[in-house]
Amino acid sequence: MNRPGRPAGPTADTVTVVLTAALELLLAEGATALTAQRLHQATGVSRSTIYRHWPTPSAVLAALIDVAPLPPAEPSGDLARDLHAEVDQLCNRLRDRPVGAFLQALVVAAAADPDAALLRHRYVGDLLAPFHAVLRAAGVPATEREDAVAVIASPLLLDALLLDRPTARNRAHRIVDDVVAKVVRP
Template sequence: MTLPGRPAGPSSETEAVVLTAALELLLNEGVASLSAQRLHAATGVSRSTIYRHWPTPRDVLAALIRVAPHRPTSPGEEAGPDLHAEVDALCDRLRDKPVDGFLHAIVAGAAWDATLADLRRQYVEDLMTPFRTALARTGLTDTMLEDAVSAIVSPLLLDALLLDRPAARERAHRTVDTILDGLR
């Protein structure tokens, strides 16, 4: 039996229209542009629909993270080649507008809205997950694994976010090699 009333979520078409516009606004104007009024103006979707499904900019960001494509990984037999491939992929993503722009916007947004800090953390954790997956096969303890992931990824994020320079791919590859040499 179906109950009368509004559906639980937006139609896939409405969601696609709103979230596509939201990403464009976010990349060009920042988190503050994700208001229902601004999304309505950009999409023509009614403000009530936007308020119902994405009442705050935080909700819009959470939806964008939820629908963000995750790069498929196909683990090999050895961690080394996988880690090097992940370094290259992350450096490319940090250079390209969707990831780079989204990361800059969510970091800036979290600076003025503390409720965005968990989303920033979630987004960065998603970027780090492939490194954890590759390193998990090496037998590192949890603490050592987290230290190794941080040693590889943190300088890349520092370059991209704070120093406004390309992520140092070669340095990250040397870090991977140093970590793996320490395991042998």
């Protein structure tokens, strides 16, 4: 039996329109632009629909994170090759405007909004998850895995977020080789 009233969620078209506009606003103006009023102006979607489904800028950021993940790659079984591939993928993602700029906007938003800080952690976790998966598949223990991911990814995130320079792919590949030499037991 169908019940009259509002649908449970926005239509797929509405989600696409709102989140596309939200990403454009975020990249152009930062997270403070993710208000229902600005999204309404950019999309024509009613403010009440936007408020109902994305009541805060953090809710919009969370929805953007939900649609951002890349499908994980299947590990080949060669730890070094798999980690090099993940480094290349992360370098490409940080170089590309949406991912790098999105992460920078999350950092700025997190300074003023505890919800955005949680989202920043979630987004960075999503970016680092492929490294964890590769190391887990290779049988690297959890504590060593955490350290290895930090050693590999930290310089890339530092370059992209704090130093505003291209990620040093060659340095990252050297770091991967050092990590592999340390975690692979003869």
